[in-house]
Amino acid sequence: MERSKQILESYIPLAKSTAKLFGNHCEIVIHDLTNPRSSVMYTINNHVTGRKVGQSFDHLVKTVLRSKDFKEDYLSGYTYVTEDKRTIRSSTTLIRDLEQKVIGAFCINFNVEALQQMKQFMDAFLSTPVAVEDTREQSNSDMDNVEGIVDGLIQQIIQNSVHLGMKRHERIELIRFMEEKGIFLMKGAVEKVAEQLGISKVTVYSYLDEVKKKH
Template sequence: MSEVKHQLQHYIPIAKTIAQMFGHSCEVVIHDLTQPQSSVMFTINNHVTGREIGQSFDHLVKQVLLSDEFDEDYLAGYEIKTEDGRTIKASTTLLRDEKDQVIGALCINYDMSAVSHVKKLIGELIPGLSNEMPAKQRNEDKDSMQSVDEIADRLIDQIISHQKGSLKKRQEKIELIRFMDEKGIFLMKGSVDKVAERLGISKVTVYSYLDELKKMKESEETV
């Protein structure tokens, strides 16, 4: 067992406690972010979103790291939608090792179906009732922005270093860039430069691969 996995296993009792505390509608997932392509290492009540051990992360970059409200290594109360249209209220906390490196994430996903039904009933009984919480104010200091950049850098390094294969062939590089594109890596500022440097190719090549992937996707959608 790797040292990182051993450290992350210490969070499993916390995950189980949260799930038992909030019941059947509450899913808790632990990600090993040193293994980005198969980051899910533990899940409980996974009927909520269908997360399985060995899957990769989905919302970490697009909805957590890039959120205006992400600060101090956590984002609480953002919403995601399941394929069957259910609303999930989610929270993500990054997990660091003794060297202050991000090694994992603990995610709580709560199915709001029953709550929404109750809220609707209460709203009908008490018109104008609102329990919305004020938005969390983000700390826009330099350290906060550097933290996100460092996390992005580490994710890119981990994704490339754990890629199966030699990455000598063009198709292998395209598939790796496809994975990073799907996970939102290229939404991060400066990510194209970083990926190009680590893969030993030009920025123009990265953009051409992304353009090729976009055209392939559009072609598949029109079939």
């Protein structure tokens, strides 16, 4: 674990230089995915999205890993809207250790509000080309890579949370966290979580139902 921390900390100078190059609208976040529930280990210019050290990941599974454009351990140029309606353009690159296990993520978040205003101005004078939808699908190797990454997240989340004498409400809270982070959007996730928790699929589904009723 200490070696993983050293590897992740070695990316801090890159975070600082990237943020300085692109200015105050550019936020850099480094995630420690060996600690999924408190994965944010470093931020700079965190006023862009409000990310704080000790928070968990948000878009990794739901947006990045599930995208058909996620290849070679990165997804660049995806966008999302913050709670206060600002558009953020992002890039996420996974970080692996010497054994090629995913241990972290290097994320760049850019507030593109000013650029959007400029584009609206330009669109008043220039026609814009029609975007052609990319219909390519992920290759089998890309899908296997994503499956392996999610398997690792499931294992790490459960490993960091399970203890002897774990109560029902604690298991439900664990399921709630994984559901919130998009783990169960991935094919086969229920079976894998059930196996690692030593409970049945039916029990996992009942916990999920209970979690969703409370939303």
